[in-house]
Amino acid sequence: MAVATSDSILARSLITDRRSTNFGLKNEVCRGKVVPCRAGGKVKGKGNGRVEVKAVVQIGGLEEGKKAKDEMGLDVVSEEELREKGFLGMRKTKLVCTIGPACCSLQDLEKLALGGMNVARLNMCHNTRDWHRDVIKKINQLNEEKGFCVSVMIDTEGSQIHVLDHGAPSSVKAEEGSTWLFTAQKLEGSPPFAIQANYEGFSEGIEVGDELVIDGGMASFQVIEKVGNDLRCKCTDSGLFLPRAKFSFWRNGKLVARNSELPTLSKKDWADIEFGVSEGVDFIALSFVNDADPVRQLKNYLYMRSSRSTRVLAKVESLESLQKLKEIVEASDGIMVARGDLGVEIPYEQIPTVQEEITRVCREMNKPIIVASQLLESMVEYPTPTRAEVADVSEAVRQYADALMLSGESAIGPYGQKALSILQMASSRMELWSREENRQSILHQRRLGVSLPDRIAEQICNCAVEMANNLGVDAIFVYTKHGQMASLLSRNRPYPPIFAFTSDNGTRMALNLQWGVIPLLVELSDDDMEANISTTIELIRRKGMLKPGDVVMVVSDLTPTHINSTAFQSIQVKTVV
Ligand SMILES: Nc1ncnc2c1ncn2[C@@H]1O[C@H](COP(=O)(O)OP(=O)(O)OP(=O)(O)O)[C@@H](O)[C@H]1O
Ligand SMILES: CC(=O)C(=O)O
Ligand SMILES: [K+]
Ligand SMILES: [Mg+2]
Structure with a gap:
């Protein structure tokens, strides 16, 4: 068996207990790889100081004949990991990959499955239901034919005020001092200095002098005039409008909360949920949950549909959801800290503490938690992560989050498999460190x-x-x-x-x-x-x-x-x- 390095607290305590000096473990550190392995010596069985609560049983001699693989029900990736790294070397932190155009072929999905993807996420904001159905079919095929165990999650679009998506991949630059029109009216062509919002009531309650922030700080504007529902704004901090860029309004340094005006479950979301249920997905992640009601509503609906095995995850990505955190956690089967949109609604510097707090609450209430967004963002473009990104990933693992999620890194980036392997290595490394430091003992x-x-x-x-x-x-x-x-x-x-x-x-x-x-x-x-x-x-x-x-x-x-x-x-x- 493998435990921890010989000077680890665990190994020391085992030695003091005279239970298993032979339990020592050597960390073989290869480049980017931690391979916990046996340090030699055999474990003696009965009578070796082991405490047995019940009987020691002799196991063996089951008749051969049936196919062991089918009987065992263990997925091929865990089996391989167990063989290679031993029990203690198995990764504990789960990995979620967002599937997009860069990784939707059968071969790419297989590579992600082999690389340790536990859950495939489909974001219903993008692409068609046929496209999503095709991906689900391929994952089911891989599970059935190749012995993987990859769960499927759909993530609803939810309601949010953002720049209308024209499908153009390019971004638009706003220079400081320039004046822009924000409108919900249909824009013909792409007139300069005009931006179309997706929601008619986007400017309701907004006053002259309010600040309009794009994507949580990508660019900032001040409202200088309100004409009907349109807003004329001056750019105060230059930046970019990316496709589907998100709006937030601020007054006197405080968010003008708008989410409660929008339905958490729109007509489209219900249709997507219906799609997910008919495709037998394992998880439905609800975007922009503000309180427990939509979670309960969906759970009741799934119950009525006899689809009880579909788990409902609530995404924490609004100011309101933080205020109702405990009731949301209680009502749902798990939580995603959706740091992308959360960073639009609360100041950046609050994200780390909020993440740690949500993680703690989830563990206390026994609900799995996924830490999501921008974990390895630079890898959407580059083949290596920044050191700061690796530190962020490791911190989520140190906090004992259940799962880490890739977004654009796998959906659109050319280095999705590499990004996954970095999550894999960084989590294994931090899990080992946490064991050595006996951090588990501090959990309350x-x-x-x-x-x-x-x-x-x-x-x-x-x-x-x-x-x-x-x-x-x-x-x-x-x-x-x-x-x-x-x-x-x-x-x-x-x-x-x-x-x-x-x-x-x-x-x-x-x-x-x-x-x-x-x-x-x-x-x-x-x-x-x-x-x-x-x-x-x-x-x-x-x-x-x-x-x-x-x-x-x-x-x-x-x-x-x-x-x-x-x-x-x-x-x-x-x-x-
Ligand atoms: N199914 C898809 N088809 C095309 N592009 C996709 C798909 N899924 C994701 N993408 C692209 O990958 C990027 C990152 O994906 P992700 O779903 O994590 O981001 P997001 O849209 O900001 O998330 P959310 O809307 O849930 O806050 C998206 O901005 C989009 O460009
Ligand atoms: C994942 C997601 O929805 C977000 O970070 O906003
Ligand atoms: K979404
Ligand atoms: Mg989001």
């Missing part, structure tokens, strides 16, 4: 559960992770129907990976977004937990990925039909013999 877990069974499940997971870390087990196995126990384990950010066995494909695809969880689809018995445990351990052992002496912690929340469920929740530590 607020009590979540209200009912006794929920509190028992939560306590079991908290204790299981503490034990797993202290014992230096190789992997945590959990058997789960809806993913609850797996996510409670993930919330504690354990050192070993969490193998979540489920017979529900929706649960499997949803768990793809959760930190440190490797979801596996297998047939599970409702009544015979021992059979589930021995079968799954055997499947992995037979693949050569569990060896004699490896220690697995088994946590279960499957409800057997014949006994009380709480009575059956358990932690067991098993040594493979």
Whole structure:
């Protein structure tokens, strides 16, 4: 097994416990690569000071015959990573890639899947439904034919005031002192010094003297005259109008909040949602959520449509959403910190602290969190990231975000695969450092559960992770129907990976977004937990990925039909013999 470098706190404590001096790990640092690997010595099994909560079972001897790959339900990328890096070397932070014209061929999608893409994001702001359908088809094909496990997310357009998209890729420059007309009227051709807004009421409530900021600071104007609904503005800070550039209005240094006037779920969004449901997508990310209502509305709708396995993510990208953060987190299945638009609504310098706070709230409330936008922005153009971008990525990993997301870097940039590999390397490196620094121990877990069974499940997971870390087990196995126990384990950010066995494909695809969880689809018995445990351990052992002496912690929340469920929740530590 691999733990941490020999001088790490974990390794030291294991040595002091006389439990496993043979658990030392060497970090092989290649250029841009951390490969945690065994430092030699064999793990002795029973009687080697290992604590066993339950019995040590002998595992082995399952009859051959069926195809192990189908039985094991492990995706090819995790399998390869496990072989190459061992349990502890498996990446915990999940990776989301926005799919666009630069990466939508079957070959490109396969390369992203091989590169560790866990979730493919489709932004419904761009392109046609046919285009999106085609991408979803290709991802399903790769999952089925090549053994990947890539979930699909659609991201709604939502309502926002921006420059009308004429489809022209070029940007327009505004010079300081020049005067511009902002209007919602249709513009014929491209008249100079005129910009068309997408929303008729864009200037409602706006007064002469207000500041109009483009894309959170790309360019700034002052309103000098209001003629009907049109605004005549003087450029006070020169800059560019990119396609779909966003507007925000400021008065006396404060945002003039406008989002509540616009529907979070427009007609087009409902049609896109309908499309997503019929295509069986795993996640729907809602843009410009201002409170919990649209999230609840969509969840009810999915429930009525019997589409319960589709998870609803709320994107935090407005001032209003920050004010209602807790109710939004509570109502949704996960959160995306959409820093692009958030940076239009709040001053830049507040983004880092806001991100850290949202990440903390999400972990406390046990909801997965994606940190999104501009992570490696310079790679839309250049083949290497800036050092500052790498530091930003690492910081999100240090904060224990569940997932990182690529936007234009993969959608339109020529270096999408490279950008993905940089996320991969930077997260592995920071995860290793966090383990060595024992940072997991500083996480404070607020009590979540209200009912006794929920509190028992939560306590079991908290204790299981503490034990797993202290014992230096190789992997945590959990058997789960809806993913609850797996996510409670993930919330504690354990050192070993969490193998979540489920017979529900929706649960499997949803768990793809959760930190440190490797979801596996297998047939599970409702009544015979021992059979589930021995079968799954055997499947992995037979693949050569569990060896004699490896220690697995088994946590279960499957409800057997014949006994009380709480009575059956358990932690067991098993040594493979
Ligand atoms: N499906 C697509 N087709 C064409 N271009 C796309 C597609 N998806 C993304 N892009 C391009 O990639 C860029 C970055 O994508 P992304 O979706 O992250 O940005 P965005 O439009 O600013 O996001 P959002 O609207 O959710 O705030 C977009 O500005 C767009 O140019
Ligand atoms: C991702 C997204 O929507 C944003 O950053 O604004
Ligand atoms: K969007
Ligand atoms: Mg956005």
